[in-house]
Amino acid sequence: MLNMMRITLKGVFRDRVFQGIMALAVLFLFIPSAASLSMRQVTELSVTLSLSLISFILLLLSVFLGGTSLWRDIERRYTFGVLSLPLSRSSYILGRFLGLALFLVLVSVVLGVAACVAVNVASSLYPADRPVVWSFVALALVYATLKYILLVAVALLLSTVSTSFFLPVFGTICTFLASGISQQVYEYVHSAAAVQTVSPLFRQVVTAVYYLIPNLAGFDLKINAIYSVAPNPRGLALTACYFLAYTAILLAGSIFLFNRREMK
Amino acid sequence: MYALEICGLAKTFKGKKMRTVEALKGLNLCVEPGEVLGFLGPNGAGKSTTIKCLMGLLRPTRGSATIQGRDISSAEARRSVGYLPENPAFYDYLNAEEYLLFVGRAFGMAPELLAQRTEEMLKLLELWEHRKRLIRTYSKGMVQRVGLAQVLLHDPDIYILDEPMSGLDPIGRALVKEIILDLKKRGKCVFFSTHITDDVEKICDRVAVINKGQLLVVDSVQNILQQGTEGYTVTVVAGDGRREEVFVTTDRLQSFIRDAAGESRSIEKIEPRRKDMEAFFLEIVAR
Ligand SMILES: Nc1ncnc2c1ncn2[C@@H]1O[C@H](COP(=O)(O)OP(=O)(O)OP(=O)(O)O)[C@@H](O)[C@H]1O
Ligand SMILES: [Mg+2]
Numbered sequence: 001m002l003n004m005m006r007i008t009l010k011g012v013f014r015d016r017v018f019q020g021i022m023a024l025a026v027l028f029l030f031i032p033s034a035a036s037l038s039m040r041q042v043t044e045l046s047v048t049l050s051l052s053l054i055s056f057i058l059l060l061l062s063v064f065l066g067g068t069s070l071w072r073d074i075e076r077r078y079t080f081g082v083l084s085l086p087l088s089r090s091s092y093i094l095g096r097f098l099g100l101a102l103f104l105v106l107v108s109v110v111l112g113v114a115a116c117v118a119v120n121v122a123s124s125l126y127p128a129d130r131p132v133v134w135s136f137v138a139l140a141l142v143y144a145t146l147k148y149i150l151l152v153a154v155a156l157l158l159s160t161v162s163t164s165f166f167l168p169v170f171g172t173i174c175t176f177l178a179s180g181i182s183q184q185v186y187e188y189v190h191s192a193a194a195v196q197t198v199s200p201l202f203r204q205v206v207t208a209v210y211y212l213i214p215n216l217a218g219f220d221l222k223i224n225a226i227y228s229v230a231p232n233p234r235g236l237a238l239t240a241c242y243f244l245a246y247t248a249i250l251l252a253g254s255i256f257l258f259n260r261r262e263m264k
Numbered sequence: 265m266y267a268l269e270i271c272g273l274a275k276t277f278k279g280k281k282m283r284t285v286e287a288l289k290g291l292n293l294c295v296e297p298g299e300v301l302g303f304l305g306p307n308g309a310g311k312s313t314t315i316k317c318l319m320g321l322l323r324p325t326r327g328s329a330t331i332q333g334r335d336i337s338s339a340e341a342r343r344s345v346g347y348l349p350e351n352p353a354f355y356d357y358l359n360a361e362e363y364l365l366f367v368g369r370a371f372g373m374a375p376e377l378l379a380q381r382t383e384e385m386l387k388l389l390e391l392w393e394h395r396k397r398l399i400r401t402y403s404k405g406m407v408q409r410v411g412l413a414q415v416l417l418h419d420p421d422i423y424i425l426d427e428p429m430s431g432l433d434p435i436g437r438a439l440v441k442e443i444i445l446d447l448k449k450r451g452k453c454v455f456f457s458t459h460i461t462d463d464v465e466k467i468c469d470r471v472a473v474i475n476k477g478q479l480l481v482v483d484s485v486q487n488i489l490q491q492g493t494e495g496y497t498v499t500v501v502a503g504d505g506r507r508e509e510v511f512v513t514t515d516r517l518q519s520f521i522r523d524a525a526g527e528s529r530s531i532e533k534i535e536p537r538r539k540d541m542e543a544f545f546l547e548i549v550a551r
Contacts, residue, residue, distance in 0.1 A: 003369040007355065014357040076356075080349035081414070084319040085370040088339040263321035264277075 004087065004095020005102065012065055012103050021060045022107075027053055028114045032122040043119065043128035047137060047226050050115035055144050057111060058104060059176065062148040065100055066155030067168035074163075079263050090255040097156055097251060101149045108145040112138070133228040139236070140225035146243045147219035151176060153250035154214065160257040178209070179216040186210040214246055265333045267422050267453035268295040268318070272327035275313050275477075287313040289477040290327065295455050297421065300448050302464035302485075303457040305474035306549055311457035312350050314474070315426050319347050331422060343371065346415035350426035350457075352407060356400035360391050360410050363399060364417055371418040378417075385413040389439070404431045412440065423447060425456035429463060441467055461541035465489070471541070475549050485541070492539035499533040500524055511537070 012018050028050070035046035073079050083092060119132060154175050158168040188194055189203045218239040224231045275288040288310045295301050305311050316322040318329055320336055334341040354363050361382060368378035386392045389409040394402070399410060408431040415423060428444075429437045444454055444467050458464065464471050465485060472482045481488075495513040498520065502508065512520045517534075524531055539547075 003366060007358070007366055010362070011355065011357050077349070077351075077353045078355055080316075080319075080321060081352060081354050081367075081411075083321060084342060084345075084347045084349070085367060086339050086343040087370050260323075262323055263316065 001091040001095045001098070004092055005099040008069065008096050008099025009103055011069070012100070015065070017064050017068075018061065021057060021064070024053070024057050024060075025111060025114060028111075028118050031115075031118040032125065035122045036125055041128075042126035043123040043132055044226050046119045046122035047115075047132060048222065050118055051137070051140055051144070051222050051225060054108060054111045054115060054141065055148075058108060058144060058148040059151070061107060062100075062104060062151045063155060063169055063172045063176070065103070066152035067159060067172055068165050069096055069100065070156060070159035071162065071165040071168060074263070083263060089259050089261075093156065093160070093255050093258050094251065097153060097254075100152045104145055104148055104152065108141055112141045115141075130228050133225075136221070136228060136231070137225045139231060140221035143219045143221050143236075143239065146240070147216050150214055150216070150243055150247050150250070153247045153254070157250050157254045157257070160254045160261060175213055176216070179214050182210050182213060182215065183217050215242070218242065265297075266294045266330070267297040267299070268293070268329070268331055268424075268455060269333075270294070270314070270318070270327070270329045273314065273317060273324050273329055274326040275310075275317060275322060276325045287477050288317070288324075291474075291477075291479055293472055293479060293482065295453060297453050298448075298451040299470060300444060300454040300468050301456075302468035302471045303455060303474065304459070304461065304464055304471055304545060305457070306459070309474045310477040311474060312426055313477075315347075315350075315424055315457060318424060319345070344420050345422045345424055346418065346420040348411045348415045348423075348425040348428055351430070352411040354399050354407065354410055354414075357398060359396050359398050360386060360402075360413070361395040363410060364414055367414045368417055373418055381417055381419070385417050388416070388443075389413045405433060405436060408432055409436065412443070416443070421452055423452060423454040423456070425454065427458055428456055429458065429460060437463075461545050465541040473545060473548050480548050480551075488541065488544055489538055492544055493536045494539065495537050497535045497537050498524075498531060499535075500529045501532050502529050507532070 031046050031049045031053070035042045035049060038045050073082065083089065115137070116134070119137075123132060151172055155168045155172040158171045159165075162168055162171075185206055189198050189206045194203075218235060221231050223229065270291055270293040273288055273291040274286075277285040277287055279285060291310075291314060303311050303314070313322065317324045318331065318336055319342065320339070329336045331341040332344055355366075358366065364382045364385065365378060368382065373381070383392075386395050389412055391406065391409055391413065394406065399407065402410070408428075412428065415425065423444075428440050432440065441463065444456070447454055448467070448469075468485050470482065470484050471488065473480045493514060495511055496517055498510050498512050498517075500508050500510060510520075521531065
């Protein structure tokens with residue numbers, strides 16, 4: 001499994017997709033100047049921009065690397081060589097997942113440092129009213145990373161049943177988008193106003209989807225970081241538990257399905 | 265205990281629109297340790313399917329198989345096996361050396377031994393100068409050589425090779441033959457699929473012929489060649505020193521020798537004239 005992780009990491013670093021996406025990190029250079037255009041709340045804006053940029057990069061990485069890594073192995077027939085080693089399918093999947101997860105962690109550490117520099121530069125140019133609480137920024141980063149690691153698990157699960165990269169890549173994007181709005185839609189169809197207009201069947205479907213797809217709202221601590229508001233520790237703990245449980249279920253599903261998969 | 269034991273192995277592929285392909289129809293085959301068995305069959309006979317089932321890549325529809333007594337459904341069964349896939353492909357973002365290290369670690373080889381064996385194998389297969397180049401840049405034959413290197417790396421007892429000679433130049437083919445003969449000498453079991461009857465004749469102890477998912481013949485190469493003997497070409501030297509070649513059928517050979525002695529003609533050479541493996545193979549498959 002460690003072996004598989006190592007190979008995964010090596011593969012990612014030598015991947016063109018990774019190199020292309022990381023080129024986006026150059027945008028950090030422009031954050032201080034972009035933020036300073038606003039003249040007010042320069043620090044807050046630079047924190048917002050930095051965190052958004054990191055989120056965006058992590059999203060791209062998790063969708064494309066998570067969605068294509070298994071597909072590529074099967075498509076290019078690397079699996080014949082690899083799965084015929086005395087390596088169980090479960091350690092293959094876990095190795096892939098942990099390799100990608102570790103990679104996302106590394107990327108967010110590196111980008112986090114870049115963000116700190118950018119925010120520091122911005123706030124030294126235009127001192128903020130409220131000082132940046134770095135621990136909140138770090139916390140926001142950690143939870144963003146967890147969110148995208150969970151998304152990698154979604155992508156892997158979809159890859160185990162799919163023969164193309166279409167389902168994993170677009171399925172993961174859809175999951176991400178849907179999870180962003182599922183809370184609001186759920187609340188709407190259960191609201192008093194909607195009870196009259198929405199059919200019961202639709203309400204049930206929405207409820208089912210709401211419980212099925214991951215709820216990623218709790219992972220978003222951007223507001224806390226930007227306005228230096230302490231996050232609720234109980235919420236943090238719950239979100240962490242949610243992450244562990246949901247990821248474990250996704251991985252168990254992936255292993256179950258991949259064990260049944262035939263290498264044709 | 266058999267090195268490989270295949271019992272009633274069947275595999276049906278389900279295609280689109282309810283179409284199914286019966287690629288294997290109840291295969292029974294046992295391979296002894298220390299034996300080199302050639303798995304011969306025309307295109308689409310089911311050779312690769314059999315091998316993929318053995319390696320746990322495909323799930324058999326029916327039947328079972330064991331490798332050294334261990335059921336093929338467990339990853340442990342593959343620990344004593346070196347497998348060369350058909351038209352292999354390896355992580356092309358690695359170089360040959362890195363790939364071998366990856367394989368060696370998967371087999372749990374100790375680091376020093378692994379480094380030493382990696383060097384030996386790369387040199388044996390003439391990849392040593394190219395070891396730092398990414399596999400992406402390799403030619404077909406070079407990839408095949410990487411495949412052979414990763415098979416031999418951990419010195420397993422059983423070798424399952426799907427068309428080991430494919431894509432290799434004559435030098436490479438000769439090398440593979442030499443390697444297999446060397447493995448035989450060291451008491452290893454080699455099970456390899458091929459279309460090339462000549463290779464089977466030269467290096468195998470036994471041959472199994474498969475066609476349309478069914479095993480047609482399993483016999484020793486020696487037997488087959490013996491049975492295929494149609495007669496003998498006898499070179500006789502007459503009293504006046506004239507040399508003559510005579511064709512003698514098998515049943516007449518004894519009396520011919522006796523007669524020759526009586527007529528004071530000396531026999532210089534007796535060569536069996538026989539159908540070769542290819543003729544045998546063509547005949548069986550056409551049947
Ligand atoms: N994934 C698949 N789906 C459907 N049919 C398949 C699949 N793989 C193989 N087959 C069929 O199974 C049969 C056996 O194929 P197999 O690859 O085992 O042949 P082979 O003996 O290795 O041939 P070759 O000498 O060409 O390599 C063929 O008829 C083939 O069409
Ligand atoms: Mg084949």
